[in-house]
Amino acid sequence: MRDVCVIGGNRYFGKRLIARLLSAGDRVSVVNRGSAAPPAGAIHLVADRDDEESLERALGSRTFDVVVDQVCYTPVQAAIASRVFAGRTRRYVMTSTVEVYEHLDSADLVSEDAVDPRTVRVDLGLPWNDPEFLDTHYGEGKRQAEAVLAAGAGGAAFPCVAVRVAHVLGGDDDFTGRLAHYAERIRSGEPIAVPVVNRPATYIHVEEIANFLAWTVGEEFTGVVNAASSGVLGTEELCEVVASHLPGGKVVLRRVVGGRFSPLSFTRSYGMDNARATRLGFAFTKVHDWLPTAVTSTLGRTS
Known part of the structure; x- marks a missing residue:
């Protein structure tokens, strides 16, 4: 013990x-x-x-x-x-x-x-x-x-x-409100503010x-x-997965210079190499494999 x-x-x-x-x-x-x-x-x-x-x-x-x-x-x-x-x-x-x-x-x-x-x-x-x-x-x-x-x-x-x-994404107890932010805007067709050059990240x-x-x-x-899970994810991909679970939902991206962006939208890349942890013996999943589940768990809480 x-x-x-x-x-x-x-x-x-x-x-x-x-x-x-x-x-x-x-x-x-x-x-x-x-x-x-x-x-x-x-x-x-x-x-x-x-x-x-x-x-x-x-x-x-x-x-x-x-x-x-x-x-x-x-x-x-x-x-x-x-x-x-x-x-x-x-x-x-x-x-x-x-x-x-x-x-x-x-x-x-x-x-x-x-x-x-x-x-x-x-x-x-x-x-x-x-x-x-x-x-x-x-x-x-x-x-x-x-x-x-x-x-x-x-x-x-x-x-x-x-x-x-x-x-971190997923779980019906996600207190950050980041995926819920996208779900609410996609349901209503409200614009989602992203940088002109929107960089990907690892999750x-x-x-x-x-x-x-x-x-x-x-x-x-x-x-x-x-x-970090293997693979990078951009805001556009994230929004498309959210939209696929919202019949009639519409993704409207508004590219803005400066100001406040939507969460998980980045002007710089946030991609991390997980090779050291992998060498040490931990097997990471792929972000695209679990993303739909993460989205559905959040949508179940915000619907």
């Missing part, structure tokens, strides 16, 4: 990860602020992960084989975790994001070495506790959080993994990323790893 600590993760793919760990026979402790109870069978530890003393008290003398941090958004949070979990865990897995590549613009699929966290400059003095600042610096926050963990800031003595997750199904994280918990590799 493994002892696994999950920080956050009470919704979407986080709750699926916890369910998989419990089914595998792991002892799972879930740390959150207490607003939602974890699935039955998990140990609930109530703490504010931004409050170092609160986190220390909640953990007590517990130690873990693996920590999965689902809600590390800033270098400040990463530094606190580095100090608190030093000597408490054998391995640390941070859920990161494709947004760490936001400053790149390559037509090729991007591999992990395009952003090496060991070379990222960390600035703990930025207003990371300001929600507006954090919202507009999401990718930068994740980059710097990766950097803190990679450097062992705060005295961390545990190996770290940063899982850079592609845009991953909600069940697949839960599988990937659960698999990662049981592995020994460290460093950065991309998690």
Whole structure:
């Protein structure tokens, strides 16, 4: 039996990860602020992960084989975790994001070495506790959080993994509203705003990323790893699949310069190379194989 600590993760793919760990026979402790109870069978530890003393008290003398941090958004949070979990865990897995590549613009699929966290400059003095600042610096926050963990800031003595997750789709509990956005506009024939040059991206199904994280918990590799289904998808293809499930629905794309675009429409490519994870032993599905199922699960909730 493994002892696994999950920080956050009470919704979407986080709750699926916890369910998989419990089914595998792991002892799972879930740390959150207490607003939602974890699935039955998990140990609930109530703490504010931004409050170092609160986190220390909640953990007590517990130690873990693996920590999965689902809600590390800033270098400040990463530094606190580095100090608190030093000597408490054998391995640390941070859920990161494709947004760490936001400053790149390559037509090729991007591999992990395009952003090496060991070379990222960390600035703990930025207003990371300001929600507006954090919202507009999401990718930068994740980059710097990766950097803190990679450097062992705060005295961390545990190996770290940063899982850079592609845009997640699927599930009747998708709280992002992104597929619902398209469904509503296609039903009504309302224009969908996209960039003049609209770039594709890689994606991953909600069940697949839960599988990937659960698999990662049981592995020994460290460093950065991309998690994305195979194949890229453009907004037009996404809309056509949505429209195929909406009789009478009409796709109307409006190409605009600047301003607000529809979700999952990009002025730069967000394609990730999943070759490292594949070499390590994880078999990804193809995005075009599961996309219709992801669409129907969302349409069932919005119809």
